[in-house]
Amino acid sequence: MAALLRPVGAASVILDDALGRVAAIDIVARLNAPPFPVAAMDGYALRWSDAGAPLPCTGAIKAGDTVGARLSPGTCLRIFTGAPIPSGADTVVIQELTEQVDGRIVLLPGAEPYRHIRTAGSNFETGQSIVRAGRRLNARDIGLLASSGHLHARVYSRPRVAVLSMGDELSDSLSPGGGAQIIDANRPTLKALVRAWGGIPIDLGIVRDDPDTLARILSTVDVDLLVTSGGASVGDFDFMGQTLAGLGFKAAFHKVQMRPAKATLFGTLGSLPILGLPGNACAATIAALIFLKPAIALLGGAGRQDAVREWAVLGSAIAAVGPRTTFLRGRLDREAGGCLSFTALPSQDNAMLSGLAGADAVVVRPPSAPAARTGDSVEIVRFDTVAGF
Amino acid sequence: MAALLRPVGAASVILDDALGRVAAIDIVARLNAPPFPVAAMDGYALRWSDAGAPLPCTGAIKAGDTVGARLSPGTCLRIFTGAPIPSGADTVVIQELTEQVDGRIVLLPGAEPYRHIRTAGSNFETGQSIVRAGRRLNARDIGLLASSGHLHARVYSRPRVAVLSMGDELSDSLSPGGGAQIIDANRPTLKALVRAWGGIPIDLGIVRDDPDTLARILSTVDVDLLVTSGGASVGDFDFMGQTLAGLGFKAAFHKVQMRPAKATLFGTLGSLPILGLPGNACAATIAALIFLKPAIALLGGAGRQDAVREWAVLGSAIAAVGPRTTFLRGRLDREAGGCLSFTALPSQDNAMLSGLAGADAVVVRPPSAPAARTGDSVEIVRFDTVAGF
Structure with missing residues (x-):
């Protein structure tokens, strides 16, 4: 992904609009602070x-x-x-x-x-680096930019990210007929994440499992990234992968060794990067954390910005995992004077969106990791360190 | 503050606009998920x-x-x-x-x-609580709301927060005359924080050290909270406190036992809550974390939302502190398999805005805490867990 995704542009914004934007250049002080002793x-x-x-x-x-x-x-x-x-x-x-x-x-x-x-310049001197290119500007940076003589900041443009859900079974609202419709939770979730991570979400709606419809949309969409969910493993049939292949899609990867979200794909159709996420809502959300967040960061000039892994101790034992990198949802507790403690939710069922919403973190278990006991150190990703998540 | 600040109102928004908003009611599922086995x-x-x-x-x-x-x-x-x-x-x-x-x-x-x-309803059942009132909605919540049959969410209104800087020495830009003007970093910082914490910032500009000007502004401003910085301790003279007192301000507190930011005040002038922060940019920013964030959260219906304290071990020794709760800025490092390590910046000079911008956390030392050694456990507030900070 890092080889295929480049920043999409840059523009100057006033400091009032700079929060959360990514500096496109190294910014230097325009004065000494203090200007005199x-x-x-x-x-x-x-x-x-x-x-x-x-x-x-x-x-x-x-x-x-x-x-x-x-x-x-x-x-x-x-x-x-x-x-x-x-x-x-x-x-x-x-x-x-x-x-x-x-x-x-x-x-x-x-x-x-x-x-x-x-002394003059003891805080910073004219020409001294204040903010490095690629830094996402927080309120402290904005104060520092103001105090160093800047009214504007040159920032990368927000990437336009289209979001599309695939599936005959999907609907945007309660179905009065009582058929087998399932409400599409993925587009609302993914649009919110695109916004939280610095992109401009564009909603392409629900697309039925029909190759012609998908092909027509793909031939007209003008965005920096297309994110799809679903259609990747409806039973034995990889609808999304086969339709894309027929249109000339070049896959960078197709299936990944992780659980959930094995059915994730990424590649390009002409100049359009496409990230295909699984249809299952929990799997799509975890895959967004692992793939969509870095993709938007790369397009937005912030570098990869992978989800940061931290350490916690286990509050209860977890079982051995299979051959894929495995993400288990759980709750965090703070132990006085010590580390965080992680307790996996009793159900890791991927249909349990309520469980995902109630979780504080995922533990990341490497492929074929053995069972781990209460008190063992494990790697986690804390949701409260991820914007909007 | 909690006794004086109440949520300012509520409205319904579509899910596309719900990210970061605070639920104003308990929201329950409108359907069973799954709807059938x-x-x-x-x-x-x-x-x-x-x-x-x-x-x-x-x-x-x-x-x-x-x-x-x-x-x-x-x-x-x-x-x-x-x-x-x-x-x-x-x-x-x-x-x-x-x-x-x-x-x-x-x-x-x-x-x-x-x-x-x-089984039907095994994820959630019709009428089951999905989101509690007071919860700030993240992308996972939005997905859960969509999947439980909601197209809208009732959320608290964003509080309108006016920001004003006091001081004859302040300017918004480089002064061509080369006088003793100091660029006001506080309004840019505070406006960004108001936005990041869910408020609507309103810029009242720089106010000179003149009681009549301040009185005129205070008599006309129509907002949910006024945040000032500066004017609290220009040498021996508490300009802000004395001017406010003359207008009938009722102080809830005036001066706090913390370092930096001793010169913080809070109270009401008629029905207008006023938070007065110190003029020094580092002190104002730390005081915003401790006082402004909870104030906006209270007005926005999210409860106090105090900065969350966590634990870290010291990467280097720190000295004993005086009689006030003391905040020291520093860097965090991750130790493999273990806890975070905190190293205080060599300079804690409150003029060093560049040091504040480069910090990852503050350690919070209780009043009269003794010196602490490398490896001791200390309480910290991590900036990466605070939106926009």
Whole structure:
């Protein structure tokens, strides 16, 4: 997938629209911060070589005052956090380490030379890298961009991701006739995930199990990625794979060694990348986490952004798994002072969408992993670290 | 804050607009899932009492076929995952546990009675709770809502949150004059956080240190929450607190025992809740995590939603802290098979916005906590578990 998916474009946006967007260039500071030396604490600005004697305080400087105040020899100035250091001063002594004696300022034991001055550029300097290309901008980045002189940011464009569900049995709403219709949960889920992961979802609806209809849609769709679900293993027949093959689809992979979601495929039809997910809602959602999230991140310039694996200890034993990488849904508990504990849900039935909605994480078991006992360390993906999931 | 902030309203939205919104009512399933018994695996549907003899296979049922097929005594039917169980069948035997002999189906050792049938309502039943009021809807919830017969969801309205910065020294852009202007990073940061946390940000701009201007703005603003930054401790003078007091502000708290962000206040001016954050950008951002996030969650119906504290081990020692709850910024590393490790940044200077942007977490030290050593367990708040942060 990383070899086939490239960022789709870039544009400048105002900072109000930059949250969650991905920087398209390395962004550097346009100024020094602070722009001039400033006080790091409230106190008195003075020349340390004058500090042996009581010093008259001849004025005050606060944040926002213009640069240019001068400190006369043998005096001090009251100064507040963020205020420009007056020329001639080399030290700020915090007010707690001073006292007034006969209207003059006397330093107390503990006062130290050359302290509490932030030099120009000590936070960042003009030209210094502030945000690297490929970083997804959070609110802290946006504050840093503003403070370094930026009103706009150049970001990658959001990829347009079309979502389509395959299957004669699917419907978007309750079927009044009471036939064998099943409500399509995949498009609502996948559209929400496309949005949460930085793409623009485009809904192509439900497509019946008819090769001509599918071919007509594929020949007209103009998007950066098409995500389908279903049609991959209706019984013995791989409808999606066979129809795509007939149209000239080049598969990068077709079937993967994971459980659930073995029936996942990816490749290109002409210039259109297609990700085919299983029809089962739990399998499609887990496969989206593993394949769709990196695909959107690659198209959106953020790199692969694989689901981050962390460690937890098992709250209860899990059985050995088969020859495929296996994802088990479960709940997390926090143990005081320690690690997270993971307890697999009693049912891993892929039809249990309610179980998936109630889960906090999946454990990821490598192929043919043996049974594991309570207290063993296992790899998990935490849903609360995945946007929108 | 929890005593003063109430949800601001509710409305129905289509599922396409429901991501990140907070359910305003308990939502129950409008149908049974599955609506009728279905096969949980690909295999053969049969009556177990017939299974001693080879069974002719008289047809196939797949997902989407209408309900109503009948199994004749002494026969079996090919059946695929999700397909309706024919009347008369009580068992699905997976295809791997069968073989064809003379055109009939023979069961292999391991086949078991009454297996692989999902009964009607086994995922959820009509009237069963699907989403609780107060839950922030993720993509999995949206899929579950769709599959349980919902096209819309009733959600709390987004609170309108006005953001204002106080200070003569502040500017929105590079000052060509080269005076002592400081670029306001707080409004860009706070607006992004309001949006990330489910509110509608309203920008009231920079307000000079002038009581009349502030009073005029406060008398006309029509929002659910006003967030200010700055003006709380310009040297010895608490401009914001004193101006608000003169207008009849009722403080719920004014100054908090935390570091940074001691100069935080909260209360009401008439019916307007006001959260006053410090002017320093790092302090304002940390205070937003601790106070603004719960405030927006309360107004948005999601409960307090305090920043979640987790555990990590120290990657390097940290010093004892003073009498206030202390937040130290740092980096996280993952230790193989174990817990997260937290290493405090060398500078905790509150002016270092670049340091805040590069941090992964804060450690939370209780008041007067002693020094802690490498390997000690400490409480942290992970930024990657906080939307937009």
